[in-house]
Amino acid sequence: MTGPGAPAPYAPGTHPDLPPPVRTTGVVGWARQNLFSSPFNVVLTLLGVWFLASVIPPMAEWALVKSIWTAESRAECWGKMAVPEEAACWAFIKGRLSLFVYGFYPVEERWRVDLSFVLLVFAIVPVLYDRLPGRRHWFWYVAAFPFLAGWLLVGGFGLAPVETDQFGGFMLTLIIGVTGISFSLPIGIALALGRTSSMPVLRILCVLFIEFIRGVPLIALLFVASTMLNYFLPPGTSFDLLMRVLIMVTLFASAYIAEVVRGGLQGVPKGQAEAADSLGLSYWKAQRLIVLPQALKISIPGIVNTFIGLYKDTTLVLIIGMLDPLGIGRASLADAVWAGLAREVYLFIAVFFFVCCFGMSRYSLYLERKLDTGRESEK
Amino acid sequence: MKATIHNALALTLMLALASVARAGTLEDVQARGVLNCVVSTGVAGFAYPDDAGEWHGFDVDFCRATAAAVLGDPKAIKAVTSTGKTRFTLLNAGEGDVLWRNTTITFSRDVGVKLRFHGVNYYDGQGFMVPKALGVSSAKELDGASVCIQTGTTTELNLADYFHSNGMKYEAVTIETNDEARQNYLAGRCDVYTTDASGLAATRSTFTNPDDHVVLPEIISKEPLGPATRHGDDQWSDIVTWVLNATVTAEEKGVTSANVDEMRSSSKDPEVLRLLGAEGNQGAELGLEADWAYNIIKSVGNYGEIFERNIGVNTPIGLARGLNALWTDGGLQYSPPFR
Ligand SMILES: N[C@@H](CCC(=O)N[C@@H](CS)C(=O)NCC(=O)O)C(=O)O
Numbered sequence: 001m002t003g004p005g006a007p008a009p010y011a012p013g014t015h016p017d018l019p020p021p022v023r024t025t026g027v028v029g030w031a032r033q034n035l036f037s038s039p040f041n042v043v044l045t046l047l048g049v050w051f052l053a054s055v056i057p058p059m060a061e062w063a064l065v066k067s068i069w070t071a072e073s074r075a076e077c078w079g080k081m082a083v084p085e086e087a088a089c090w091a092f093i094k095g096r097l098s099l100f101v102y103g104f105y106p107v108e109e110r111w112r113v114d115l116s117f118v119l120l121v122f123a124i125v126p127v128l129y130d131r132l133p134g135r136r137h138w139f140w141y142v143a144a145f146p147f148l149a150g151w152l153l154v155g156g157f158g159l160a161p162v163e164t165d166q167f168g169g170f171m172l173t174l175i176i177g178v179t180g181i182s183f184s185l186p187i188g189i190a191l192a193l194g195r196t197s198s199m200p201v202l203r204i205l206c207v208l209f210i211e212f213i214r215g216v217p218l219i220a221l222l223f224v225a226s227t228m229l230n231y232f233l234p235p236g237t238s239f240d241l242l243m244r245v246l247i248m249v250t251l252f253a254s255a256y257i258a259e260v261v262r263g264g265l266q267g268v269p270k271g272q273a274e275a276a277d278s279l280g281l282s283y284w285k286a287q288r289l290i291v292l293p294q295a296l297k298i299s300i301p302g303i304v305n306t307f308i309g310l311y312k313d314t315t316l317v318l319i320i321g322m323l324d325p326l327g328i329g330r331a332s333l334a335d336a337v338w339a340g341l342a343r344e345v346y347l348f349i350a351v352f353f354f355v356c357c358f359g360m361s362r363y364s365l366y367l368e369r370k371l372d373t374g375r376e377s378e379k
Numbered sequence: 380m381k382a383t384i385h386n387a388l389a390l391t392l393m394l395a396l397a398s399v400a401r402a403g404t405l406e407d408v409q410a411r412g413v414l415n416c417v418v419s420t421g422v423a424g425f426a427y428p429d430d431a432g433e434w435h436g437f438d439v440d441f442c443r444a445t446a447a448a449v450l451g452d453p454k455a456i457k458a459v460t461s462t463g464k465t466r467f468t469l470l471n472a473g474e475g476d477v478l479w480r481n482t483t484i485t486f487s488r489d490v491g492v493k494l495r496f497h498g499v500n501y502y503d504g505q506g507f508m509v510p511k512a513l514g515v516s517s518a519k520e521l522d523g524a525s526v527c528i529q530t531g532t533t534t535e536l537n538l539a540d541y542f543h544s545n546g547m548k549y550e551a552v553t554i555e556t557n558d559e560a561r562q563n564y565l566a567g568r569c570d571v572y573t574t575d576a577s578g579l580a581a582t583r584s585t586f587t588n589p590d591d592h593v594v595l596p597e598i599i600s601k602e603p604l605g606p607a608t609r610h611g612d613d614q615w616s617d618i619v620t621w622v623l624n625a626t627v628t629a630e631e632k633g634v635t636s637a638n639v640d641e642m643r644s645s646s647k648d649p650e651v652l653r654l655l656g657a658e659g660n661q662g663a664e665l666g667l668e669a670d671w672a673y674n675i676i677k678s679v680g681n682y683g684e685i686f687e688r689n690i691g692v693n694t695p696i697g698l699a700r701g702l703n704a705l706w707t708d709g710g711l712q713y714s715p716p717f718r
Binding site: 078084085095096098099103104163165166223226227228241318319320321323327328330331332333334335336337339340342 | 413415417419420421422423424425426427428429430431432435457459460461462465468469471472474556557558561562581584585586587694695696
């Protein structure tokens with residue numbers, strides 16, 4: 001090292017690269033850039049830190065540190081705490097976990113629900129992950145999955161039949177959510193194509209359908225499914241309530257998907273379709289190879305948004321007497337042995353929904369990023 | 380469009396389903412092997428599932444009694460949960476075969492909603508619950524209070540009448556279910572919770588500190604709670620009527636789940652023998668097995684047993700028999716004879 005003022009011992013252009021100043025790299029640099037870049041941001045950061053510091057420790061203490069995991073009743077649970085009610089009593093949820101997961105599904109048959117869930121995972125992976133070897137063949141399985149799962153859950157053909165009104169809890173949420181999501185996408189795309197088609201009858205039918213469904217709240221449709229439909233059926237017949245709900249939820253989501261996809265279709269420059277025409281592609285080929293891939297890419301955020309909304313709306317089935325997790329929770333709170341633990345129940349259900357919905361939204365971000373490499377990357 | 384969808388669906392179904400013959404509720408239930416019973420979404424002591432998912436409670440036990448009579452199996456029930464608003468729709472649409480759900484018999488429900496009521500399984504009245512800290516000792520002091528009230532119930536209308544006729548004002552906090560009311564009341568969103576007195580006792584029993592809350596002395600209405608069925612199926616109506624009567628008669632005659640076998644073989648009382656199917660053919664007249672009432676008493680017990688097990692003084696709910704004692708004990712429970 002040489003003292004200040006001394007000429008540099010390096011010939012011009014030969015000075016080695018110095019590391020960037022500490023203040024602009026690493027943790028310090030990141031913090032300066034992101035947290036303390038202006039007086040206003042300093043204040044916001046401090047406020048945020050203060051807020052988290054005052055919320056998280058008590059929450060963690062309530063939910064984890066002091067919580068009680070084994071007890072037979074609320075009284076026993078609270079008895080185990082220094083001050084009754086000071087912490088969460090997860091023993092309640094633990095004791096009822098199977099009720100929350102399977103509803104009233106017969107205990108001896110619950111392996112069928114577990115198996116369906118495993119099969120569901122295998123069906124989702126090929127859809128979500130495009131680098132899976134032999135993905136093409138998997139799609140046969142994916143297409144067969146709904147029927148396979150339906151058979152497993154409902155029974156018949158060798159399996160003991162289980163009435164769908166015994167379905168409940170998270171399993172019910174998943175059934176409605178997954179069915180609604182997987183069927184509403186194709187129906188919605190078809191409706192969107194119908195609505196933008198040049199055939200007037202088809203177009204008007206699609207517009208009518210979409211506008212009718214969008215003009216009516218889901219709750220009303222569910223009521224129609226649960227009560228009105230019976231007036232149209234011959235007396236004495238009963239058409240499975242869950243089936244009716246699945247149809248209504250799917251139709252409802254389809255109408256919304258249709259509008260989202262129509263937005264996407266309009267975002268594709270007209271020249272694309274015209275170019276396809278001039279290449280002599282048929283309507284379907286043009287749609288499938290040129291227009292839809294681009295339209296769907298633009299629509300991803302809207303589509304996933306609709307899916308998340310649909311997933312959360314499944315809780316509405318509670319109103320027509322189906323016991324989704326919220327319904328189970330509500331009824332459970334009337335059990336005098338446990339009553340009073342509402343916070344635990346609602347937090348538990350909230351976490352479940354959060355995990356599912358957050359997962360969906362992260363996947364959509366991943367997909368957007370992956371597809372956002374320009375038109376060449378479209379396969 | 381709506382109608383088209385429906386018609387199309389209905390048509391498909393008519394084609395798909397072979398059994399379109401009109402069947403009575405009894406045949407439906409027997410063919411299904413399960414009784415669909417409309418209950419509440421959860422009221423302590425009246426209807427709630429335990430950890431294993433089994434439903435219990437005063438109303439549920441009457442569901443079980445009905446299933447025991449009709450199917451010989453008290454477990455063969457399915458609880459269809461309903462809010463105050465949806466209960467009659469679910470029943471009338473055929474989602475439930477019978478309704479046992481803290482439901483008050485009123486003119487408009489009987490006539491307007493086209494229901495059939497079959498006697499009273501709980502004589503109730505509407506009361507008010509307030510936190511002790513409020514320092515209120517009479518409902519007359521509630522002027523200006525905010526009141527939690529369930530929509531679609533008789534209590535909603537009674538409340539308006541009561542405050543109006545006493546020249547008082549209130550602010551209604553309307554909610555759908557008992558659990559919601561409970562949360563709102565405890566969170567202080569309303570000063571008062573009003574519903575059937577039995578419901579108040581049940582709700583209060585689920586509080587951390589029940590003693591911090593009082594039920595005011597005023598009972599402002601008559602709430603005879605009873606089972607309901609749809610119009611148009613007299614045989615089914617008779618069955619539900621006599622299921623309730625059987626539990627009361629059994630208590631009048633001292634028949635309990637413990638001594639029912641003995642009573643059937645050795646009782647000298649012809650009415651007991653008719654009730655338990657040892658004499659006569661009352662079961663067949665109802666379209667049921669001869670031992671229909673025996674099955675009820677054997678599996679769920681008589682009225683008094685059902686009451687004490689679920690909501691009686693030795694339960695957390697702690698309701699005294701009061702009006703629901705037998706008429707011979709100064710109450711109103713009175714069954715027509717089995718003759
Ligand atoms: N008896 C009245 C009120 C019945 C009622 O809804 N009571 C409440 C409080 S005990 C209840 O059963 N709630 C059950 C629920 O929220 O599902 C009526 O028939 O309208």
